[in-house]
Amino acid sequence: MPLIPAALVNLALPLTRPLAAFLREDVFDYYGRLLHPQLQLRRVFARLKARRLEGEATVVLTLSPSRNWRGFRAGQHVAVTLEKDGVRHTRRYSPMRAANGRIEIAIKRLKEGLVSSLLHEEADSIGYLEIGQAEGDFVLPDTLPPRLLFLAAGSGITPILAMLRELKARGYQGELNLLYYGRQRNQMAYLDELRAYPGLHLHVCLTGEQAQAGEQAGRFSAAQLDALVPKAEGSAVFACGSHGFTEAVQAVWQQRGWQGLACESFTPPTWHLEDDKPVTLTFARARRQLAGRTGGTLLEQAEAHGLKPASGCRMGICNTCTCQKREGAVRDLRTGEISTKPDETIRLCITAPVGNVVLDL
Ligand code: FES
Numbered sequence: 260m261p262l263i264p265a266a267l268v269n270l271a272l273p274l275t276r277p278l279a280a281f282l283r284e285d286v287f288d289y290y291g292r293l294l295h296p297q298l299q300l301r302r303v304f305a306r307l308k309a310r311r312l313e314g315e316a317t318v319v320l321t322l323s324p325s326r327n328w329r330g331f332r333a334g335q336h337v338a339v340t341l342e343k344d345g346v347r348h349t350r351r352y353s354p355m356r357a358a359n360g361r362i363e364i365a366i367k368r369l370k371e372g373l374v375s376s377l378l379h380e381e382a383d384s385i386g387y388l389e390i391g392q393a394e395g396d397f398v399l400p401d402t403l404p405p406r407l408l409f410l411a412a413g414s415g416i417t418p419i420l421a422m423l424r425e426l427k428a429r430g431y432q433g434e435l436n437l438l439y440y441g442r443q444r445n446q447m448a449y450l451d452e453l454r455a456y457p458g459l460h461l462h463v464c465l466t467g468e469q470a471q472a473g474e475q476a477g478r479f480s481a482a483q484l485d486a487l488v489p490k491a492e493g494s495a496v497f498a499c500g501s502h503g504f505t506e507a508v509q510a511v512w513q514q515r516g517w518q519g520l521a522c523e524s525f526t527p528p529t530w531h532l533e534d535d536k537p538v539t540l541t542f543a544r545a546r547r548q549l550a551g552r553t554g555g556t557l558l559e560q561a562e563a564h565g566l567k568p569a570s571g572c573r574m575g576i577c578n579t580c581t582c583q584k585r586e587g588a589v590r591d592l593r594t595g596e597i598s599t600k601p602d603e604t605i606r607l608c609i610t611a612p613v614g615n616v617v618l619d620l
Pocket residue numbers: 569570571572573574575576577578579580581606607608609
């Protein structure tokens with residue numbers, strides 16, 4: 260039970276900002292936490308205000324962040340960090356505007372998803388969640404175009420819905436189309452809200468069960484796009500879903516030479532590694548030397564050997580897995596670039612060894 264009320268903490272937080280340069284953050288945070296979980300110099304803790312189910316697989320948490328939070332633009336994402344058995348776990352979610360200055364995040368339960376399971380089962384007992392500042396440039400432009408086309412698959416609906424809520428708040432009068440893909444209808448979150456959204460041309464596309472009247476069947480394809488949105492060319496387009504989904508959308512836009520597509524994916528790409536040779540991985544702080552290979556990321560190899568480096572998105576976005584490479588050659592899997600610099604900062608989830616590597620882990 261906090262010793263001081265949240266209202267007082269949030270009145271006080273802006274007053275600490277001019278002093279931040281003179282205070283020791285760890286000391287301030289330690290004593291602040293004893294008085295109230297949100298009394299932190301820079302870190303943001305959000306209070307869980309409500310929890311509800313959306314569809315059969317998604318839980319929606321309504322959160323009230325402390326005044327250390329700088330807000331967000333619809334479509335951005337935030338890091339949510341939980342501690343379990345002394346290990347911090349971070350995942351990224353797209354916040355959505357909710358009533359009274361609060362935000363919502365939607366968490367789909369994933370098989371073997373530690374954080375999603377905790378947030379589904381134990382959110383009530385957690386009470387406060389640590390969230391990061393909002394990041395990302397998957398956002399609406401300041402000047403809104405006359406036609407907007409949204410393509411969402413699965414959990415990709417959350418940044419899209421954040422944008423739709425934003426558009427409603429801004430009184431958008433242009434043309435709005437949404438193709439929303441899901442395996443099964445009862446697992447698709449926010450269908451009721453989307454069906455009631457004024458002026459939205461909603462196309463529900465089912466990939467794992469029979470479509471009913473007013474629904475479509477099958478995965479995203481150029482033919483389906485043409486049939487559902489004949490004027491897609493020239494629309495500003497936002498696509499969000501798994502890596503495979505956004506790749507399929509990009510391929511159509513590239514093939515046709517269309518502009519105006521912004522994509523965001525929430526699953527890591529499958530890396531195509533040309534070779535798989537044996538190397539030695541040295542984890543200097545753990546004092547361990549292990550057999551590695553060039554055909555896998557440093558993160559998955561460290562985990563396979565029982566190490567637990569911090570990680571979040573697993574696709575090079577959140578920087579949670581950042582670590583120092585002391586020596587050795589590594590490849591950035593997004594660009595293919597090889598680097599041999601000593602004492603270099605790398606992200607373990609998007610880096611593969613090219614030869615023997617020493618890591619500050
Ligand atoms: S886990 Fe997010 S950047 Fe590596």
